[in-house]
Amino acid sequence: MQRRDFLKASLAASAVALGSSASAGVTGQPVDSRKVSKIAFPEKRPLITYSDRPPLLETPRDSFTKAITSNDEFFVRWHMPEIPTHIDPDTYKININGLVNKELHISLNELKTAFEQVEVTSVLQCGGNSRSAFNPVAGGIQWGSGAMGCAKWKGVRLSDILNRAGLKKDAVWIGFNGLDNAAYYETPTFIREMRIDELDDHVIVAYEMNGEDLPYLNGYPVRLVIPGHYSDSWVKMLSNITVTNEYKSLFFMDVAYRIPDNDCECETPENKFKTTKPITTMNVKSVIGYPTNNTVVYHNSHVVVRGVAFDDGHGIKDVVISTDGGKTWKEAILDKDAGRYAFRAFRFAFKPTAYGKVSIMAKAINRLGAEQPLAQDIKWNHGGYKYNGIDVVTIEVV
Numbered sequence: 001m002q003r004r005d006f007l008k009a010s011l012a013a014s015a016v017a018l019g020s021s022a023s024a025g026v027t028g029q030p031v032d033s034r035k036v037s038k039i040a041f042p043e044k045r046p047l048i049t050y051s052d053r054p055p056l057l058e059t060p061r062d063s064f065t066k067a068i069t070s071n072d073e074f075f076v077r078w079h080m081p082e083i084p085t086h087i088d089p090d091t092y093k094i095n096i097n098g099l100v101n102k103e104l105h106i107s108l109n110e111l112k113t114a115f116e117q118v119e120v121t122s123v124l125q126c127g128g129n130s131r132s133a134f135n136p137v138a139g140g141i142q143w144g145s146g147a148m149g150c151a152k153w154k155g156v157r158l159s160d161i162l163n164r165a166g167l168k169k170d171a172v173w174i175g176f177n178g179l180d181n182a183a184y185y186e187t188p189t190f191i192r193e194m195r196i197d198e199l200d201d202h203v204i205v206a207y208e209m210n211g212e213d214l215p216y217l218n219g220y221p222v223r224l225v226i227p228g229h230y231s232d233s234w235v236k237m238l239s240n241i242t243v244t245n246e247y248k249s250l251f252f253m254d255v256a257y258r259i260p261d262n263d264c265e266c267e268t269p270e271n272k273f274k275t276t277k278p279i280t281t282m283n284v285k286s287v288i289g290y291p292t293n294n295t296v297v298y299h300n301s302h303v304v305v306r307g308v309a310f311d312d313g314h315g316i317k318d319v320v321i322s323t324d325g326g327k328t329w330k331e332a333i334l335d336k337d338a339g340r341y342a343f344r345a346f347r348f349a350f351k352p353t354a355y356g357k358v359s360i361m362a363k364a365i366n367r368l369g370a371e372q373p374l375a376q377d378i379k380w381n382h383g384g385y386k387y388n389g390i391d392v393v394t395i396e397v398v
């Protein structure tokens with residue numbers, strides 16, 4: 001059977017009945033039972049590895065039982081294969097130019113001493129996280145649920161830096177450029193453009209992650225942190241900030257990380273919607289960290305389901321859990337709030353009374369009342385962005 005046919009056939013399967021470990025594209029179940037690699041990258045423990053050049057590393061699902069993701073297990077995504085391997089912290093400069101009154105060349109030392117220092121705990125999630133749950137398959141890396149993490153970031157407000165440079169009256173766009181490069185000069189480097197009015201005080205130029213220097217693979221020595229927004233705009237190894245009054249049509253702004261510009265943000269594989277818009281703020285989502293697919297537990301034992309929930313900064317109001325395929329839902333206990341942009345860890349205790357395969361579902365609801373849709377109600381888009389179906393893991397009760 002062709003892959004496509006297989007996927008069509010599996011569409012008919014119930015979203016909660018299957019605990020299949022290896023098959024891709026079972027509706028609503030991201031494939032996150034892939035094995036971690038035997039080889040570890042510098043500053044990282046072994047992670048799920050899709051490519052080593054550029055490095056594409058996913059955090060295993062079982063990490064998502066706690067509010068902070070540690071640096072050595074934090075996922076990694078680069079678009080460009082050429083990443084500088086020698087960065088001298090004594091000579092590194094962030095350049096601010098374009099439509100500014102005064103060009104700046106800020107050293108790391110100046111960044112840490114000549115500006116107000118701020119901290120924010122925030123989720124960093126790729127817009128393509130959980131893409132493998134889309135059915136039919138959507139193009140791109142078939143991430144499970146681990147293209148995300150939450151860290152405490154420290155740095156300087158972007159607005160403080162821009163104020164020091166002084167924006168000219170006609171300034172509209174800001175381009176952010178990292179030091180990574182394409183292998184061929186025709187391909188663009190990684191540049192993001194944002195409208196100045198999209199950026200607020202929460203945006204920081206960060207040099208610290210969970211109390212340490214940023215790991216090299218997470219953008220050492222500095223990266224943008226844009227709480228509440230998908231991480232394609234969180235430019236790593238940030239070296240240049242250019243203020244302009246025209247939109248430059250750069251590859252990543254024009255092609256990648258865009259969704260249909262209609263109300264449902266959806267389309268079909270056959271009918272691509274003509275106009276697109278960038279993905280920006282994150283929708284409400286939860287991921288179960290324990291148990292995971294195929295975990296074996298004893299009948300009538302005390303099982304504590306644990307996971308994390310988050311949204312774009314409105315804050316999580318409730319997480320509800322079902323252990324009967326969605327017929328009944330009970331409230332999980334939320335751990336203490338680590339800030340509106342952070343993971344909200346949750347716990348739910350239950351005693352399995354059935355034998356065999358049992359599915360556990362988690363649904364997060366935010367303070368606006370927005371909630372995760374059922375997997376079968378997820379709207380499809382070509383890029384496979386913004387998946388936030390109710391999370392499902394299927395365990396074995398013996």
Ligand SMILES: Nc1nc2c(c(=O)[nH]1)N[C@H]1C(S)=C(S)[C@@H](COP(=O)(O)O)O[C@H]1N2
Pocket residue numbers: 074075076077078079080124125126127177178179180190217218219231232233234235236237
């Ligand atoms: N310089 C640079 N910054 C980048 C990227 C990149 O390829 N180059 N990828 C972006 C995307 S799409 C994601 S998902 C995040 C990943 O951040 P991480 O590797 O720290 O997890 O970095 C963003 N910033």
Ligand SMILES: [Mo]
Pocket residue numbers: 077125126127128231232
């Ligand atoms: Mo991404």
